[in-house]
Amino acid sequence: xxxxxxxxxxxxxxxxxxxxxxxxxxxxxxxxxxxxxxxxxxxxxxxxxxxxxxxxxxxxxxxxxxxxxxxxxxxxxxxxxxxxxxxxxxxxxxxxxxxxxxxxxxxxxxxxxxxxxxxxxxxxxxxxxxxxxxxxxxxxxxxxxxxxxxxxxxxxxxxxxxxxxxxxxxxxxxxxxxxxxxxxxxxxxxxxxxxxxxxxxxxxxxxxxxxxxxxxxxxxxxxxxxxxxxxxxxxxxxxxxxxxxxxxxxxxxxxxxxxxxxxxxxxxxxxxxxxxxxxxxxxxxxxxxxxxxxxxxxxxxxxxxxx
Numbered sequence: 541x542x543x544x545x546x547x548x549x550x551x552x553x554x555x556x557x558x559x560x561x562x563x564x565x566x567x568x569x570x571x572x573x574x575x576x577x578x579x580x581x582x583x584x585x586x587x588x589x590x591x592x593x594x595x596x597x598x599x600x601x602x603x604x605x606x607x608x609x610x611x612x613x614x615x616x617x618x619x620x621x622x623x624x625x626x627x628x629x630x631x632x633x634x635x636x637x638x639x640x641x642x643x644x645x646x647x648x649x650x651x652x653x654x655x656x657x658x659x660x661x662x663x664x665x666x667x668x669x670x671x672x673x674x675x676x677x678x679x680x681x682x683x684x685x686x687x688x689x690x691x692x693x694x695x696x697x698x699x700x701x702x703x704x705x706x707x708x709x710x711x712x713x714x715x716x717x718x719x720x721x722x723x724x725x726x727x728x729x730x731x732x733x734x735x736x737x738x739x740x741x742x743x744x745x746x747x748x749x750x751x752x753x754x755x756x757x758x759x760x761x762x763x764x765x766x767x768x769x770x771x772x773x774x775x776x777x778x779x780x781x782x783x784x785x786x787x788x789x790x791x792x793x794x795x796x797x798x799x800x801x802x803x804x805x806x807x808x809x810x811x812x813x814x815x816x817x818x819x820x821x822x823x824x825x826x827x828x829x830x831x832x833x834x835x836x837x838x839x840x841x842x843x844x845x846x847x
Contacts, residue, residue: 570609570792572769573620576601577786580775589780599776603788605769611792613760617693618753619674622785626669626746634668635744640734641709658719664712665734665744671718673743675726675776678756678788683768691769693757699741708734708741725777753789 578586580601585592593599625631636652638645639662649656652666663671680691712735714728728737735741742754763769771788779786835841 568794570611572605572790574603574605574788575785576603576788577779593778593780599774601773601775603771605771607763607765607767609765611763613762615759616791617756618789619756620753620787620789622751623782624784625750627748631668632746636666640665640707643709643711658716661716663717664715669744671724673725673740677774679772681770691759694760695738695757698755698757699738703741704735710735
């Protein structure tokens, strides 16, 4: 995927000088990606991954990441899920926006089945989206020379301000959440309003594609080339039932955002399609030319009974 995007940049640079800052900005973005869903299961349990993740016990896992280039803060921490269809029609509809905004609407759970009530009482927030809230956790420390220093992950302002201010009420508190017979994901702090629980807000802005990243937090110190990052993570989230993948991503950004291969692929796809259509129309014109402005082709000049 990365090579394809580089070729797209080269093609774009030859045809459009305006692509120059775009491609250079993309190359300035530095990413560290660590896939861990298999490595964080003990070897004897890998034959039954679902049984392991659903069973009791500590799911801690230690990972080591190497910083190969200097990374300027803020460094964004994402979790990436593959083969997770948040855009499924039934999944997307399984929520109550009125309930999320207004404490007086907690009983509006008709669209949330089967996660609408627990013990006859409404669940707040209800629905499959909230119920499946991602619950892997990450903590970081940095080994620099002979010392190990903890790294704080800032989880403030990781969601859209418009979501916090308008979609999630400041007086709506979780009730009966994850109290059913089957637990879906993370719990919520019942003492905090939904507008302050930003992990939930980020998760409930559903992704359009089956591979997506969501912001977990920000590291607000620079990392230098050669640093070792030690990650202690809780491998709790069940992606094994649907052969999903889990990745931890650390990334810097540029003026156009993070590293995104979609733009380069889109340039190649649209450019290739335009070239193919141009060649096809040229061949048709050469093989069977048509006189321009010929009035005989007008529908009212044609003989209805003719062939």
